[in-house]
Amino acid sequence: xxxxxxxxxxxxxxxxxxxxxxxxxxxxxxxxxxxxxxxxxxxxxxxxxxxxxxxxxxxxxxxxxxxxxxxxxxxxxxxxxxxxxxxxxxxxxxxxxxxxxxxxxxxxxxxxxxxxxxxxxxxxxxxxxxxxxxxxxxxxxxxxxxxxxxxxxxxxxxxxxxxxxxxxxxxxxxxxxxxxxxxxxxxxxxxxxxxxxxxxxxxxxxxxxxxxxxxxxxxxxxxxxxxxxxxxxxxxxxxxxxxxxxxxxxxxxxxxxxxxxxxxxxxxxxxxxxxxxxxxxxxxxxxxxxxxxxxxxxxxxxxxxxxxxxxxxxxxxxxxxxxxxxxxxxxx
Numbered sequence: 001x002x003x004x005x006x007x008x009x010x011x012x013x014x015x016x017x018x019x020x021x022x023x024x025x026x027x028x029x030x031x032x033x034x035x036x037x038x039x040x041x042x043x044x045x046x047x048x049x050x051x052x053x054x055x056x057x058x059x060x061x062x063x064x065x066x067x068x069x070x071x072x073x074x075x076x077x078x079x080x081x082x083x084x085x086x087x088x089x090x091x092x093x094x095x096x097x098x099x100x101x102x103x104x105x106x107x108x109x110x111x112x113x114x115x116x117x118x119x120x121x122x123x124x125x126x127x128x129x130x131x132x133x134x135x136x137x138x139x140x141x142x143x144x145x146x147x148x149x150x151x152x153x154x155x156x157x158x159x160x161x162x163x164x165x166x167x168x169x170x171x172x173x174x175x176x177x178x179x180x181x182x183x184x185x186x187x188x189x190x191x192x193x194x195x196x197x198x199x200x201x202x203x204x205x206x207x208x209x210x211x212x213x214x215x216x217x218x219x220x221x222x223x224x225x226x227x228x229x230x231x232x233x234x235x236x237x238x239x240x241x242x243x244x245x246x247x248x249x250x251x252x253x254x255x256x257x258x259x260x261x262x263x264x265x266x267x268x269x270x271x272x273x274x275x276x277x278x279x280x281x282x283x284x285x286x287x288x289x290x291x292x293x294x295x296x297x298x299x300x301x302x303x304x305x306x307x308x309x310x311x312x313x314x315x316x317x318x319x320x321x322x323x324x325x326x327x328x329x330x331x332x
C-alpha cells in the first residue's frame with residue numbers, strides 16, 4: 001500500500017474497529033488474517049487514499065529506551081540485522097521501547113526486539129497480533145513470543161575450561177549491568193555449576209561489576225572490586241559484557257597489576273578493539289551475524305504462519321589470545 005494524504009494505521013483501525021496491529025498484518029498479506037478481515041481493511045484503506053501495490057516487507061526493530069546509550073553490543077547487533085535484512089530485501093524501522101506507540105502509525109509485518117529487560121514483550125505479549133521475536137532474552141516465555149539468544153552457558157564454560165587448563169583454581173566472574181537480566185542470570189548459574197564441575201577453590205565467586213543508570217551513565221568504579229578480589233587470592237578474572245571489556249583492562253592496570261603475569265583476564269569481545277590491545281585479550285565473542293540471521297528466519301516463519309517449536313540458541317566463539325597464562329605460584 002502507498003500512503004497518500006494524512007492517513008495512518010490508527011485511522012484505518014478506528015474506521016474498521018480492528019486493532020492497529022491487525023490492520024498492519026492485513027495490509028502486509030499475513031496468512032493468519034481472514035479474507036473477510038483483509039477485505040474490510042483494504043476497503044477502508046482505499047477510502048483514505050491508499051492504493052495497493054507490491055511492497056517490500058518492513059520490520060520494526062525495537063531498541064532500548066531512548067534515554068539509554070547504544071553501546072558496542074547494540075551497535076554490533078544492529079549492524080548485523082541491517083546486513084541480513086538487506087540481503088532479504090527487507091526494510092527496518094527503528095523504534096525505542098519507550099516510544100512503541102508510534103507503531104500504531106506505521107505499517108510493519110513483525111517486531112524484532114533487543115530491549116535489554118524485555119519490557120516490550122511483557123507489555124505487548126499476547127495482546128499484539130504482530131509476530132515478535134526477542135533477541136537475547138530467553139527467560140520470559142510469553143505465548144506467541146520467541147527468543148533467539150547466545151548460549152551463555154557455553155561462553156562461561158569456554159572461559160572457565162580455558163583458565164582451569166592453565167591451572168587456575170581461584171577464578172572470579174564479574175557480572176556487569178543488571179544482574180537480573182536473562183543473560184546475566186544464565187551466566188551466574190553457569191559459573192556456579194562449572195565451579196563445582198572444575199573443582200574450583202572456595203574463593204571462586206561471582207560479583208556484580210559495572211552498573212549503569214537509566215541514561216547509560218556508569219555507576220561505581222571497577223578498580224576497587226578488582227583489588228578486593230586479588231587480595232582474596234583470585235588469580236583469574238572473567239568479565240562479561242562487550243562495553244566492560246576495556247573497563248576491566250583499565251581496572252587491572254589501575255591496580256598496578258600486569259596482564260597476564262599478575263592476573264589472567266578473559267573478557268567479552270569488543271569488536272575491532274580487543275585483539276589490538278597489549279596484550280591482546282582472550283575473549284568470548286557473540287555471533288552477531290548468527291543472532292541476526294536466526295532472528296530473521298524465526299520471524300519470517302511466524303509471519304508466514306509456519307509452525308515454530310522452540311527458541312533458538314546461537315553458539316559463542318572463543319578467541320584465545322595473550323591475556324591468560326599460568327598463575328604465579330605455578331611459575332615460581
